[in-house]
Amino acid sequence: MNALIVATLLAAFQPPVVKYVVSVETRTWKPIELKDVERILDNSAVSPLLQRGDMQLVKSDFAGLKSGDYTLLVSGRFIEEAEDFSIYMTFGPGKRQDLPSFHVSGTEPVGKRGMQEMQRVMEKLANQVANRLNQLLAPELRQVALPLQVNDVGEPQVPQLWQWPKLTTPDVPKPSKLLATLIDPRHTDSDRIQAVTGISSAAFDQLAARKALERCVLRDPSPAVRRQCLRELEPVARVNVQTQRVLLYAMRNEYDDDVLGDLARVSQAFTGLSRSEALDTWLFLIASPGTPAEAIDDIASVLSKEGNVPNLDVAVASCLRQGNSLFMKKYDCANDLLRILPPERRLAVAYDYLSHADAADVQDHMTMKEVMEWLIRDNQKPEGRACDILVALAVRSTQRTVQSTAAYTAGHCKDPTPAMVDKMASAVRERDSWTLIRGMQDMADASPQMKEHVIKVMTGLAERLKKQGCTAAPSEPSSVREVDEALKRLNYRR
Numbered sequence: 001m002n003a004l005i006v007a008t009l010l011a012a013f014q015p016p017v018v019k020y021v022v023s024v025e026t027r028t029w030k031p032i033e034l035k036d037v038e039r040i041l042d043n044s045a046v047s048p049l050l051q052r053g054d055m056q057l058v059k060s061d062f063a064g065l066k067s068g069d070y071t072l073l074v075s076g077r078f079i080e081e082a083e084d085f086s087i088y089m090t091f092g093p094g095k096r097q098d099l100p101s102f103h104v105s106g107t108e109p110v111g112k113r114g115m116q117e118m119q120r121v122m123e124k125l126a127n128q129v130a131n132r133l134n135q136l137l138a139p140e141l142r143q144v145a146l147p148l149q150v151n152d153v154g155e156p157q158v159p160q161l162w163q164w165p166k167l168t169t170p171d172v173p174k175p176s177k178l179l180a181t182l183i184d185p186r187h188t189d190s191d192r193i194q195a196v197t198g199i200s201s202a203a204f205d206q207l208a209a210r211k212a213l214e215r216c217v218l219r220d221p222s223p224a225v226r227r228q229c230l231r232e233l234e235p236v237a238r239v240n241v242q243t244q245r246v247l248l249y250a251m252r253n254e255y256d257d258d259v260l261g262d263l264a265r266v267s268q269a270f271t272g273l274s275r276s277e278a279l280d281t282w283l284f285l286i287a288s289p290g291t292p293a294e295a296i297d298d299i300a301s302v303l304s305k306e307g308n309v310p311n312l313d314v315a316v317a318s319c320l321r322q323g324n325s326l327f328m329k330k331y332d333c334a335n336d337l338l339r340i341l342p343p344e345r346r347l348a349v350a351y352d353y354l355s356h357a358d359a360a361d362v363q364d365h366m367t368m369k370e371v372m373e374w375l376i377r378d379n380q381k382p383e384g385r386a387c388d389i390l391v392a393l394a395v396r397s398t399q400r401t402v403q404s405t406a407a408y409t410a411g412h413c414k415d416p417t418p419a420m421v422d423k424m425a426s427a428v429r430e431r432d433s434w435t436l437i438r439g440m441q442d443m444a445d446a447s448p449q450m451k452e453h454v455i456k457v458m459t460g461l462a463e464r465l466k467k468q469g470c471t472a473a474p475s476e477p478s479s480v481r482e483v484d485e486a487l488k489r490l491n492y493r494r
Contacts (some may be wrong), residue, residue, distance in 0.1 A: 006347040014052070019068030020046060021074075025273055026239070029080035031110070031118060037076050040119060044126035045089060046073050048134050053353050066491045067095045068094040076122075077273045081242040084165060085122055087129045088276055091137065100146060102130045103280060107165040117402040130260035136161075143414025148317050148352055156321040158288050159419045162280055169218055170211040179212045189222045196225070201234040210236060211217060223256040228260070234266050235477050244274045248281045249463050260285075260295040264302050270472065279303075283311045283475075286333060287318035293329040300332040308340055313349050316341070320353035320371065334370040343378040350375065354360045354389050365401050368393075372409045387413035392422045393438055395427045404435040411442025418453045425457045429464060455490050458483050477489040 022041050024034045042059075049072070051058055058068060065071050073090040084107050092101035106129045110118045136147060149157045166282055172179055181187050182195040196216070202209035213236075216229035230247070237243045244267075252261040256310040268276040282299050285291045291299075296319075301308070319333035338346055350371045372390070375382055382390060387410055392408035407424065410416070421443055437458075444454035462483045 001343075015055050016069035016096065017094075018049075018055045018057050018070045018072050018091075019065050020057055021062055021065055022046070023073075024078075026075040026078040027080055028081070029078050030265045032122075037122070039184040040122050041074050041076055041087065041126055043131045045087065045125040046072075047455075048127065048130040049137075052134070052137070052141070055322060060332040065093050068329040069096045070094045070099065075273055075276075077239055078110075079107075079245075082107060082165075082245075085110045085125070086273070087122075089129050089133050090271060090276070090309055091133060093308070093342075097308075098344050099141070100313035100348070101115075101308070101310040101344065102133060102136045102161065102314075103276065104129055104136070104161060104163075105276070105280070106132075106163055108361045114115075122338070126314055127281055132160075132163075146314050146317050146348060146352075148314065149322070150321065156287070156289065156318040158284065159318060161314060162284050162313055163253065164249070165245060167245065170246065172215060173208050174210045175212065175215065176210060181214055182212050182218075185219075186202045186219050189225055189318060192220065192222070192225045193198070193228050196232055203232055203236050205281075210240075210243065214243060217247065218253075223259050226256070226259050227252075227262055230262050230266060234269075237266055240268055241274060244270055248277055250320035251281050251283060255292065257292050257294040260292070261298040264295075264298050268302060279306065279309050280311065282283045283309070283315040286337070287315040289322050291329070294385050295311050296433070298333050298338040304336040304340060308342065312337065312341065313345060317349045317352060320350065321356070330364070330367045331370065334367050334374070338371060338374050339377075343380045346374055346380070347382060351386065351389065354393055357393060365399055368402055373407050376409055376412045381412055381414035382409065387416060387420060391423055394439065395423050395433075398437050403433055406435045406437025408442070409439075409440035413443065414445070416446050416450060418450070421454055421457055426462050428461060428479050428483075434481050434482045437479065437482040437486050438468065441490060451490065455487065458490070462487065 008332065022038045024037045024041070026034070046057060049055065053439070055070070057072070071094045072094075073088070075088040077086045077088070079086065084102050086103045086105060086107040088103065090101070090103045093099070108121050108125045113121065120133045120298050126233070128206045147159050149159070151157055154294050155419050172183055178195045178198045182192050182199070185192075196213070197210045199212065203213055204210075210233070213233045217226050217233065220226050233247070234244060237247055240435065247263055247266060251260065251267065254260045254263060265281065267281065270278045282303050285299055286303070287297065305310070316333050319328055322330060338349060341349060353371065353416070354368075375386070389412070390406050390410035394410060397403050397406065410420065413420075421440050426439050427433045428436055440454055440458065444451040462480070464481065465480050
């Protein structure tokens with residue numbers, strides 16, 4: 001019997017199985033055999049995770065990847081033109097979706113080095129990227145938390161998930177007259193646009209023309225000219241990795257809404273590991289407080305079609321914590337992106353936002369309402385600390401719509417406590433917050449004991465309100481009327 005108990009306990013604490021795949025991508029530049037690079041990644045990127053002890057890492061192929069509890073993709077890529085090597089590590093769902101998915105990457109130059117030195121650079125980079133992923137998963141896999149940090153005034157900091165490849169402004173070798181016109185901002189906008197038209201056919205075949213257009217997208221002071229250069233680069237960007245990286249760099253530093261929208265559209269066509277970099281760029285813009293709110297609508301729309309991608313949890317959590325002045329940005333995150341996450345992960349993403357939300361303006365009420373409604377869709381029931389947050393929000397808010405939604409959501413809690421009912425009743429007595437009464441009534445359905453407690457509290461509340469001489473106007477809602485009707489319903493179902 002004891003042996004059976006021990007076996008049952010060991011099975012209960014069995015570490016989850018993480019299936020992983022190692023792959024390497026290149027076009028023509030292959031300074032090291034790809035099989036050797038895969039071994040480097042397997043040894044240097046996977047080993048730090050093997051030492052954790054809270055997961056079973058099992059090597060797999062792509063066909064069997066999803067058969068584990070979680071998945072791990074380790075990818076390397078040689079960038080021919082820049083002579084760089086990039087490493088990407090993605091932890092994500094397999095049969096289980098209860099944890100956030102993370103994507104981290106790093107890039108180092110490896111060109112013009114001897115074989116052994118190149119290998120040392122790649123091993124060091126792989127170890128660094130793996131350690132960053134390890135920190136996101138620490139201290140225990142089942143207790144993983146979102147790496148969300150705020151500054152002294154409560155504004156979110158862009159999470160340290162993303163480390164971008166270094167990029168210098170493209171140099172234009174031996175520019176022709178047209179190229180010189182394009183890259184010199186002293187010429188008029190119309191002259192520079194005319195120059196773009198004149199060199200567009202050479203973008204594929206001539207390095208100088210492509211570099212001039214890339215430089216234009218990065219540096220030209222006119223949004224109209226930048227958009228024209230981007231249009232001419234779009235066909236090149238479908239196949240050229242270096243151009244793709246230039247456009248993603250431009251996207252992370254762009255301030256004009258229209259140019260950002262065009263860059264988002266062009267980057268949707270990227271494939272392979274460039275697709276991963278594009279996704280990370282979109283998420284970075286969602287998480288960054290500096291991104292223009294007007295541009296987020298396009299980016300959120302693009303992301304909403306991608307489904308549950310790595311780093312989405314952190315990006316949406318960061319977006320929701322931004323200032324109330326960014327209302328439309330936050331609403332787009334709640335409406336377009338929070339719903340994409342599996343129901344069991346939505347609360348972790350909204351947790352920090354709801355903990356600090358103050359409903360200071362009318363615009364933010366819509367965002368709060370949207371967030372709370374997503375917590376109970378798909379038959380989800382908040383529990384534990386989530387319920388405490390919802391009750392606290394309902395009690396402290398002075399806005400009826402927020403009060404009502406928070407109380408309604410709290411009423412669906414899986415495990416309400418008498419203390420929650422008492423807090424809401426106190427707010428009804430002190431501030432005539434009649435919108436909380438329906439939430440208290442819903443909590444009574446949790447158990448017979450809770451029903452008796454709610455009836456007792458509401459009976460005392462009704463007596464106190466009547467002693468205070470509170471009367472209800474015939475056409476207006478009030479605490480007196482709401483308490484009386486709630487008691488009738490509760491006693492009828494007793």
